[in-house]
Each structure stands twice: as structure tokens, then as C-alpha cells.
Amino acid sequence: MKINNEPKLLPVRVYGDVILRIKSLPVKEFDDKLREFARDLTYTMYQRDGVGLAANQVGSTQRVFVIDTLWSREDSVPNPIVMVNPVILSGEGEYEMEEGCISVPGIFAKVKRYNYIKYSYFDTYGISHEGEAEGYDAVVIQHEYDHLDGILFVDRISKLSLLKIKRKLNAIMSTAENGQNIRTEIFKVNE
Ligand SMILES: [Zn+2]
Numbered sequence: 001m002k003i004n005n006e007p008k009l010l011p012v013r014v015y016g017d018v019i020l021r022i023k024s025l026p027v028k029e030f031d032d033k034l035r036e037f038a039r040d041l042t043y044t045m046y047q048r049d050g051v052g053l054a055a056n057q058v059g060s061t062q063r064v065f066v067i068d069t070l071w072s073r074e075d076s077v078p079n080p081i082v083m084v085n086p087v088i089l090s091g092e093g094e095y096e097m098e099e100g101c102i103s104v105p106g107i108f109a110k111v112k113r114y115n116y117i118k119y120s121y122f123d124t125y126g127i128s129h130e131g132e133a134e135g136y137d138a139v140v141i142q143h144e145y146d147h148l149d150g151i152l153f154v155d156r157i158s159k160l161s162l163l164k165i166k167r168k169l170n171a172i173m174s175t176a177e178n179g180q181n182i183r184t185e186i187f188k189v190n191e
Contacts, residue, residue, distance in 0.1 A: 007043035010058035015104045015169060016176030019056050021150040024063045027084050030126035034064075038082040038124045042066045046078065050102045052140045054147030057103050065144035069137045083121035088145055092116045095135055099143060099153045104172065107165050109157045113142045 013019055027034060037060065045053035045066055054065040068080045091114030100108045117138045120130045133141055143153055154162065154169065 008040045009047050010040050010044045012044070012048060012053075012057055012102050013059055014172050014176045015152065015154070016173030017103075019059060019061065020103055020147070020152060022056060022061055023150050024054075024056055024061045024148040027062050027064060027122075030084070030122070030124060034062075034084070035124045037062070038064065038066065038084075042080045042082065045080070045102075046071070048102050052144040053102060054144050056147055056150075063148045065147065067140050067144055069140050082124055083119075083141075083144075084124060084126075086119055086121035086141075086145055086148070088142065089118040089120060089130075091118075091138075091142075095139060097136065097139055099139070101143070101153055104152060104154060104169070107154065107168055107172075109154065109161045109165065111139075111143075111153050111156045113139050113156075117141060119145075 037055070041053055041055060041058060041064065044058060045051075045068070051069055051071050052065060052067040055062045063085050064082065065086070066080050066082045068078060070076045070079055093115030094112055095115035096110055096112045098108050099111045115138060116132065116134045118130070118132045119141060120128060122128050146152070146156075154165070
């Protein structure tokens with residue numbers, strides 16, 4: 001199969017969409033189709049100004065996500081890392097920061113995660129890699145990894161924080177249930 005030249009902007013699924021709650025399945029074929037998907041996933045992440053994006057956020061149940069933790073900094077050049085079948089091998093310490101998610105537009109809340117992790121993954125050619133990450137980088141990987149197990153960052157916040165954002169979540173969910181793929185911009189305007 002030949003790879004199409006133009007990267008595609010994939011529609012992003014939002015809170016309330018069942019695909020965000022599904023445990024994604026391991027990738028078995030490291031082929032052109034996977035690499036084309038990874039390219040589109042990466043393109044969509046940058047277009048939506050994200051530092052990470054998981055496959056189920058764009059409607060695919062493969063265990064794949066892309067991250068670029070340097071992207072938000074000024075004069076940064078794209079340096080995406082696509083992780084296929086990733087595993088968090090171990091975690092240590094605690095790190096708390098405010099998180100957001102392209103699938104939960106307009107909502108930000110503090111989440112506690114490991115401060116230091118060791119992980120492994122395959123690239124899109126099936127080559128295995130191991131790495132370690134700390135602080136912000138570790139948070140981004142843990143956030144994206146959660147997506148592959150159907151977990152959202154709002155599942156990890158305090159009950160009080162959840163109560164505060166419940167109305168906003170319901171608003172997002174009602175749109176998802178209508179089967180529409182809502183863009184972040186729409187919510188920003190309505191807030
Ligand atoms: Zn997310």
C-alpha cells in the first residue's frame with residue numbers, strides 16, 4: 001500500500017463518546033497503514049495545539065499515541081514521538097499539575113501522577129524502545145497511556161473538583177451523544 005501524500009486532519013472525539021472508554025487493542029501489523037495513521041494522528045495533534053494525542057481520540061482503538069512535550073515552548077521545532085503498544089514499567093514519586101485534554105475542551109484540573117516513570121514502546125516499524133521520563137514529560141506519557149485504557153484525566157481528580165466542572169462536562173457530553181464531533185473553538189466561544 002502506498003502512503004497518501006497529504007496528512008489528514010482527523011475529527012476529535014469528545015467526552016461522552018463511548019470510544020474514549022474502550023480499552024484499546026495491541027497493534028499487530030507494523031505496516032504502511034499504521035505509519036499513515038501515525039502521521040495523521042501527529043498532524044492532528046499539532047493542528048489542535050496538543051502535546052499528546054491518543055488513537056481513540058480520533059476514533060481508532062489501536063494502542064497508539066503521539067507526544068511532543070516540547071511543542072508548547074516558543075521556537076520549538078516539531079519532535080513527535082509515536083508510541084505503539086506502550087507499557088509503563090514502573091513509577092515513582094508524585095507530581096501534580098493542571099491538565100487539559102483535547103477531548104475534554106475548556107476544562108482544566110489538577111491531577112496527581114508519578115513524577116518519574118520507566119516505559120517501553122514500539123515505533124511504527126516495530127522496533128522496541130525503552131525510556132524514562134520525569135515531571136511534565138512523565139505526566140504527558142501517563143495521560144496518553146490512560147487514554148489507551150479508557151481513562152480520562154477527569155477520572156483522576158478530586159470529588160470536589162469534579163463537582164465544580166460537572167456542568168461543563170455534561171454540556172460536552174450532550175453534544176457527544178448527538179454523535180457530533182465538536183471542535184474546541186465552539187466551546188471557547190460559548191464559555
Ligand atoms: Zn487527553
